Amino acid sequence: MAKVSPLAPASFPALPVIEGVRFASAAAGVRYPGRVDVMLAELAADSVIAGVFTTSATRSAPVLDCQAKLAGPASGPAAILVNSGNSNAFTGRNGEEAVDALVGQVAETLGCSPSRVFTASTGVIGEPLPHARISAKLEELKAGLDPAGIGSAARAIMTTDTFAKGSAAEIEVGGGTVRIAGIAKGSGMIAPDMATMLVYIFTDALIGQPALQALVKAQSDLTFNCITVDSDTSTSDSLIMAATGASGIDVTDSVTFNDALHGVMLDLAHQVVRDGEGATKFVEVSVHGARTNGDARRVASAIANSPLVKTAIAGEDPNWGRIVMAVGKSGAEADRDRLTIRFGDITVAENGWVAPGYSEKAGADYMKRQELLIEVDLGLAGGMATMWTCDLTHGYIQINADYRS
Amino acid sequence: MAKVSPLAPASFPALPVIEGVRFASAAAGVRYPGRVDVMLAELAADSVIAGVFTTSATRSAPVLDCQAKLAGPASGPAAILVNSGNSNAFTGRNGEEAVDALVGQVAETLGCSPSRVFTASTGVIGEPLPHARISAKLEELKAGLDPAGIGSAARAIMTTDTFAKGSAAEIEVGGGTVRIAGIAKGSGMIAPDMATMLVYIFTDALIGQPALQALVKAQSDLTFNCITVDSDTSTSDSLIMAATGASGIDVTDSVTFNDALHGVMLDLAHQVVRDGEGATKFVEVSVHGARTNGDARRVASAIANSPLVKTAIAGEDPNWGRIVMAVGKSGAEADRDRLTIRFGDITVAENGWVAPGYSEKAGADYMKRQELLIEVDLGLAGGMATMWTCDLTHGYIQINADYRS
Incomplete structure (x- = not known):
């Protein structure tokens, strides 16, 4: 293992529990036996999902699948499944089949619609994703779902990262408290073998999909789209934000929420640069x-x-x-x-x-x-x-x- | 000195004498004492000059001066003066003054019009060019002018280059022989401190300025504009081609001449890549x-x-x-x-x-x-x-x- 970047924060931050989200992680042996390489996030019914993705013309199968689902109805529970070790990119028809298989099995395991299951894969490309190894862990993952599991999830999606990346905000808005917690991976705009930047942000705020999507897009342009390590662009870059609405506080058009989200995203973006391959400045x-x-x-x-x-x-x-x-x-x-x-x-x-x-x-x-x-x-x-x-x-x-x- | 690139040609090629061109070089101490760092090329009366230059928005003073002169009348003798060690780029008003001083002194020394003197500088930027050191060598340079001096000229313009770069062609066209000889320097699209790519090509062919300019532009796009070492672009990149007409053979619209020029320019361009900084492939x-x-x-x-x-x-x-x-x-x-x-x-x-x-x-x-x-x-x-x-x-x-x- 590479030693931790000299630019790393002192420690992984304490991230608040986001009501309506539970996390689990497991070692499925996607590429290396014994390494925790899968994370599952379960999202409460009617959570709103927004996302931005790589603009690459050779996007991976999971990216294409997520993009197609974003605009769908936000009804019923939802899930995010991410593996490291294999990016399922440039794997031809096998790539789509692996995504379909995993999505179907997660939907069945958690009792949600396949249209509400979002996946991502990061790691080596051009090799078929051994998706059965991940499927075999779904029951174990379900059993391990934990509202406080976000730290382990941050570690499960690491590839060449030298530290896990997290950031959070807690704001008073609309007469109550709203929480945001995010995790990211990435050691560059692109890391070796397209190890990719992945970002997952969760909030208990109440907000509609178009408003959340607009917010995430605008803030990505000011944060993740303003960092570069080596000018290369992954086939798998994904940012997904989920709003459970559990706080009951509507943040549509809230400047406070916008600013807090900006802070979390900028912090995560800076952490990716701080973990840039070989970086000393x-x-x-x-x-x-x-x-x-x-x-x-x-x-x-x-x-x-x-x-x-x-x-x-x-x-x-x-x-x-x-x-x-x-x-x-x-x-x-x-x-x-x-x-x-x-x-x-x-x-x-x-x-x-x-x-x-x-x-x-x-x-x-x-x-x-x-x-x-x-x-x-x-x-x-x-x-x-x-x-x-x-x-x-x-x-x-x-x-x-x-x-x- | 860095050791010679593993990709270098076995030796510097034998370059033919181009009737109507004489070369000299000298050690003016522009940056390092004792290093041959200035070359002067004298061109016979009515030689036609064409050129292409960097597209940088922060072009150096010599580049701006050359660009302004290209379209001028091709009457009387002409000259090219090049120094290494200092690029005279980003040197404010001093930059223009240095160019004006050198151009005036070369014109006086060789008895040509200042509008027919083309200069280039390559090396460290932001430091005033010690142009008096170059002026002090002009009489020595004039005395040393030699039709066979092109090899020394190729060495005089080197900075971090690990080998001198030359290429030539001799073709039968229009009932006679036409010769092309070219030299170049560069260890990348840009070398350290913008050490720059400089290219000088000479021929005894007869051709009008617009036709030569069109040829040089088209062939640059197929050769020098198709190489990259590090994607950086110099403030001083210059390519100048001079046709003395001494062979008396008109090559306007000659496919044979076009192909031969392409060969020389592609060979020089490849040599620049072969001297790319740190290159092993x-x-x-x-x-x-x-x-x-x-x-x-x-x-x-x-x-x-x-x-x-x-x-x-x-x-x-x-x-x-x-x-x-x-x-x-x-x-x-x-x-x-x-x-x-x-x-x-x-x-x-x-x-x-x-x-x-x-x-x-x-x-x-x-x-x-x-x-x-x-x-x-x-x-x-x-x-x-x-x-x-x-x-x-x-x-x-x-x-x-x-x-x-």
């Missing part, structure tokens, strides 16, 4: 002054994905020339003479050249920090965007050049 | 069956730039799942069940799954080769594209994480 790239928000995002993305920027950060080298290069290649409108670059509070370059007060020593000292802020002001208009990333190290090469052999 | 990515050529290029580019594909190749891991991933993320239209992937002659995946006859052992054996072909057939229509790249290794991290420190 956590980097925020903040761009403003662009002609449009889209241009700002293009610049932030060019910087956050540039191998030369990321290796400079790994080497603690304040190589601001590579930032200039990334701005230039981004495709966004830029004017050399209006560009300002800052490392934290240090102005590095402005007016088309190195800043008069900048010292290489100050830049080099700043780069020694574990958490870095790279700020770019394009000086053109009001467009802005922020992305989070990590450095590119020997650790990344080591993990990815040797994974399957 | 030379990889051709060939995509066909796409809906459009643009879609094919998107897929080829997604594969050739994917850190996960490139690290798998470094690890000699036949990890075709990562190819599927890259196809999926490319944005091109793709249908999992029509996709075919081959490693050389080995069919790896087809019909949405691993090919029935594929063995992991055969794939692993193939990956041990130094030159690899990854072929993707999207099975949709006739769109095709080819790109060339190298693997992503510890060597790349080593070179780029420690370059300036």
Whole structure:
């Protein structure tokens, strides 16, 4: 096992019980015997489900199945079944058959409609999912369902993750308390063999499906869609949010709920970056002054994905020339003479050249920090965007050049 | 000095003398004392000049100056002056002043118009170019001008390159012999601190500027624009081609000349990939069956730039799942069940799954080769594209994480 990322939080947080959700996990031997590799979440009747998924043109069978079900009626209990060890991606017709078999068996075991069973798989691709091993564990999983089982569930969906990821919020809204608890896995936008980012968020809030879907989509764009480890995109990325309504508190249009959900999702997204393969630095790239928000995002993305920027950060080298290069290649409108670059509070370059007060020593000292802020002001208009990333190290090469052999 | 790339050609080729061109090089101490770091090419009166340059929005001062001059009248002698060690990029007003000073002094020294002097600089960015050191060498350079000096010129423009790059062609066309000789530098689409790709090609053919420009642009799109080492783009990439007309043979619309130029440019482009930072494998990515050529290029580019594909190749891991991933993320239209992937002659995946006859052992054996072909057939229509790249290794991290420190 890889040692825990130096950027990991001190410990897994205490996550509140979400009324209407129970969790179980088991070791089904999907790929490695004895490893806890399946999680099951059972959701109370009429829970509302929303989700966002990878945009890959080669999406996995479970992703296609989930996408087709999202818009269905939210009646009766529901379930989420996730396995690690095998992604059931690019497995041809076998992939669909495995999903259908698992969905049918979960529905039968828990007494819900197959249209209310959502699955995900993460791990090696192109190998048939040994779904019978998972089916064989369903009774054991059912017997183990526990409202407090979310921590074990977070561990069951890990692949190359070096720590389990959780986040929660408890807010006072509409005259009562609403709780949100989320878990995630991922060691990059994509981890070895598409180990994938998976996110599951639960709340006892009351909210309709279209409203929850809109909220989840909007907040994904501000959180999970603003992180990158290596610019690669999984065939299986999935985020599912379930609202049980057990609190009885309607959060439709609640800014408080929106903000709390944002906080949970951003925290989970940051944890994924903090577990980026080989990462030793956590980097925020903040761009403003662009002609449009889209241009700002293009610049932030060019910087956050540039191998030369990321290796400079790994080497603690304040190589601001590579930032200039990334701005230039981004495709966004830029004017050399209006560009300002800052490392934290240090102005590095402005007016088309190195800043008069900048010292290489100050830049080099700043780069020694574990958490870095790279700020770019394009000086053109009001467009802005922020992305989070990590450095590119020997650790990344080591993990990815040797994974399957 | 880094040791020579394992993918380097056995030796620098014998390049023919191009009538009407003389070369000189010198050690001006731009960055390192004693290193040959300036080359000067003198071009006979009325030589026709064409060029293509980086699309970066933060282009260097020499690039902007060259672009402005390309369309000017081709009368009188011309010159090309190139230094390594300092890129004169992102140097504010000083950058323009340095270019103006050098251009004026070269024009005076060689007796040509400043509008016929083209410069380029490659090396560290954001530091003022010590142009007086170069000016001080102009008389020495003039005295050393030699029709056979192209090999030294190729070495003078190297930065982190591990070998000098040259290529040539000699063709029978229009009742006589036409010669083409080219040199290049570059260790990636971009090398450390934007060490940049620079290419200079000379011919004694007779051709008008618009025709030469069109030829150079079209062939760049098929050669230099089809290679990638790390997906980063320099602020200084420049390709200049000069036709002296000394052979008296008009090559306008000559397919033979077009093909010969293609050969020289493709050879130089491949040499740049072969000197890719840390490269141990030379990889051709060939995509066909796409809906459009643009879609094919998107897929080829997604594969050739994917850190996960490139690290798998470094690890000699036949990890075709990562190819599927890259196809999926490319944005091109793709249908999992029509996709075919081959490693050389080995069919790896087809019909949405691993090919029935594929063995992991055969794939692993193939990956041990130094030159690899990854072929993707999207099975949709006739769109095709080819790109060339190298693997992503510890060597790349080593070179780029420690370059300036």
